[in-house]
Each structure stands twice: as structure tokens, then as C-alpha cells.
Amino acid sequence: MGSRPTIAGDGGREGIGVMRNTIAVMNTKGGVGKSTIVLSIAETLASFHRKNVLVIDSDSQASVSSMLMTPATLHKLQQDSLSIVDYLVATVLSRQSTEWPKFVVRGVSDVDDARSIYLIPSDMQLTLFEREVSKESQHAQLRTVIGQLLGQVRPIFDVVLIDCPPGLSILTESWLREADFHISPTKPDYLSTCGLEVLRRFKALNPEMGFAENLGVLINMKDEYSPIDEEYHRWLKENGDNRCFDQALPRMTSLQSAARFSTQERSYTAKYPGETGRALRALTDEILARLQQGQTGRVRPASAAAPA
Numbered sequence: 001m002g003s004r005p006t007i008a009g010d011g012g013r014e015g016i017g018v019m020r021n022t023i024a025v026m027n028t029k030g031g032v033g034k035s036t037i038v039l040s041i042a043e044t045l046a047s048f049h050r051k052n053v054l055v056i057d058s059d060s061q062a063s064v065s066s067m068l069m070t071p072a073t074l075h076k077l078q079q080d081s082l083s084i085v086d087y088l089v090a091t092v093l094s095r096q097s098t099e100w101p102k103f104v105v106r107g108v109s110d111v112d113d114a115r116s117i118y119l120i121p122s123d124m125q126l127t128l129f130e131r132e133v134s135k136e137s138q139h140a141q142l143r144t145v146i147g148q149l150l151g152q153v154r155p156i157f158d159v160v161l162i163d164c165p166p167g168l169s170i171l172t173e174s175w176l177r178e179a180d181f182h183i184s185p186t187k188p189d190y191l192s193t194c195g196l197e198v199l200r201r202f203k204a205l206n207p208e209m210g211f212a213e214n215l216g217v218l219i220n221m222k223d224e225y226s227p228i229d230e231e232y233h234r235w236l237k238e239n240g241d242n243r244c245f246d247q248a249l250p251r252m253t254s255l256q257s258a259a260r261f262s263t264q265e266r267s268y269t270a271k272y273p274g275e276t277g278r279a280l281r282a283l284t285d286e287i288l289a290r291l292q293q294g295q296t297g298r299v300r301p302a303s304a305a306a307p308a
């Protein structure tokens with residue numbers, strides 16, 4: 001654990017035996033903190049729990065990519081055709097076999113002891129790719145490619161986090177059907193919880209097509225002094241289907257400013273001081289415990305891991 005994953009001839013690592021470890025972070029509502037949560041959970045898992053984490057940025061806004069590197073670095077990767085879009089264009093539209101490790105960026109994050117985060121970055125062009133997939137009715141091929149990619153990264157990383165955009169695009173649907181779990185962040189307010197309901201209905205539509213298991217609903221931006229926020233938290237917890245995490249993430253300036261990548265490396269505690277870091281560590285403890293418990297669930301067929 002903690003050593004670098006074997007990617008394209010890199011040094012080896014010991015697996016932790018967790019094979020259901022791919023998590024789509026998803027709520028159909030925007031602005032609930034999905035990207036911020038992917039960032040802060042990845043950094044906590046890497047620096048506090050010493051896990052190897054792969055972040056897959058599936059949002060054309062490339063929010064989490066820009067939280068993990070400088071704009072210049074991201075721009076260069078996009079120019080060099082090294083984003084998720086290039087991987088998907090090659091494998092889905094051109095049906096070429098392309099090695100996924102080529103698209104993985106090492107050493108991202110401005111936290112000095114979070115060196116075990118890896119990123120497949122995104123690009124605005126992702127929107128165009130999704131239009132092409134729909135126009136050419138390549139949905140099945142997209143889902144096959146996503147299934148194969150997750151099958152290949154599963155044994156290499158401890159945790160794989162997929163940052164999904166709001167809405168239910170065809171690409172997001174593929175992640176949701178192929179990933180092992182989803183975490184749904186929500187703000188403790190009416191509209192954000194409506195986003196959860198849309199996801200629940202979507203999941204119920206075609207159960208035979210497979211769907212990620214709910215790892216938990218995560219309350220974000222909770223104001224600890226607001227009785228309304230407390231009421232929403234209690235209400236969400238009461239519904240057992242939500243599997244609401246006990247630990248909510250408070251509304252904190254440090255979490256808001258975590259989004260801005262710092263060119264100067266900082267320690268984990270400098271980036272997530274006091275209560276913010278404590279809440280993140282308690283949350284990641286819960287996530288890891290649930291992942292461990294979730295190993296007995298449905299394991300994806302091995303054929304999904306076959307190279308394209």
C-alpha cells in the first residue's frame with residue numbers, strides 16, 4: 001500500500017484486495033460540491049490513508065482537473081491530445097486499441113504528501129464527443145469501453161473516483177452502469193435533494209441494464225448552526241435507502257478555497273485545517289469501511305477487463 005501503482009512498466013505495488021473500488025460521484029444537480037468532494041476525498045485518501053487514487057474527470061468543464069494542476073499544465077495536456085476525450089474518441093469512435101496509462105497524469109495535487117493521486121484529465125471537447133456518440137449511435141461501444149477501462153484500473157488503484165457532470169448524459173449513464181458504487185453529494189436543501197430523486201428514478205427505469213450500488217448520500221455545505229440544514233440531514237438519514245453518511249461536510253471557507261490550485265505545495269493540514277480536515281478524515285474512514293463491506297456485492301464479469 002502506498003507504493004506507486006504499476007502503470008506502463010512502473011514499479012509494482014501490493015494490492016489491498018479491494019476489487020469493487022470504482023465510485024461515480026454523482027448528483028443530477030450542479031453546484032452541490034461533486035468536484036470539490038472528489039478533490040478533497042482523493043487528497044485525504046492519499047495523504048492520510050496512504051491510498052493510490054485514480055481520479056477520472058468526466059466533466060467537460062474540467063473542474064477537478066483544474067483543481068489538481070496549473071492551467072498551463074492542463075492546457076498542454078489538452079493540446080497534446082492526452083485527455084479523456086482523446087482516449088474515448090480513439091476507443092469508441094475510431095475503435096482503435098489505445099493504452100489507457102498514456103492518459104494518466106502522475107504527481108497531480110498541490111498537497112505535498114498526496115503524491116499518490118493520478119488523474120485522467122478532461123477537456124471542453126467532451127461535449128462534442130458526446131454529440132458524436134449519439135449521432136452515430138455508438139452508445140453500446142461507449143459502455144463497452146467504459147466497462148473495459150474500469151475493469152483495467154480496478155486492480156491497479158486502491159480507489160477510483162469519477163467526477164460526473166450534472167445531468168444524465170450518455171457518458172454519465174455509462175459510468176453509473178459500469179462503476180461499482182456511486183456517492184451522491186447533496187446540499188441540505190430542496191432542489192439538491194430533488195436531484196437525488198431523479199437519480200433514484202433513473203436507476204429504477206432499466207434495472208436489467210445494471211447500475212452502481214449506492215455507497216452513500218453525502219450532505220455537503222451543511223451550516224452547523226442552521227436548524228433547517230439539521231432538519232434536512234435528519235430527514236435524509238431517516239430514509240434508509242439513502243445510506244446517508246454520518247459525517248456531513250460543513251460549509252467551510254477552506255473547502256471553497258481548496259478549488260484554487262496553489263503553485264506552492266502545502267501540507268494537508270494547511271489546506272484542510274481544523275474541523276475541515278477532521279470531517280474529511282471521518283468521512284473517508286466511513287467510505288473505506290463501506291468499501292470493505294461492499295466487497296461481497298456483485299463483481300463485474302472478468303470479460304469486462306479484456307483489452308479493447
Ligand SMILES: Nc1ncnc2c1ncn2[C@@H]1O[C@H](COP(=O)(O)OP(=O)(O)O)[C@@H](O)[C@H]1O
Pocket residue numbers: 029030031032033034035036037063220221222249250251252253255256257259
Ligand atoms: N463544503 C463546502 N464549503 C464551502 N464551499 C463549498 C463546499 N463544497 C463546495 N463548495 C463550493 O461550492 C461551489 C460548487 O462546488 P463544485 O464542487 O464545483 O460543485 P459541482 O461539482 O457539484 O458542480 C464551488 O464554488 C465550491 O468551491
Ligand SMILES: [Mg+2]
Pocket residue numbers: 034035036059063164165
Ligand atoms: Mg463539478
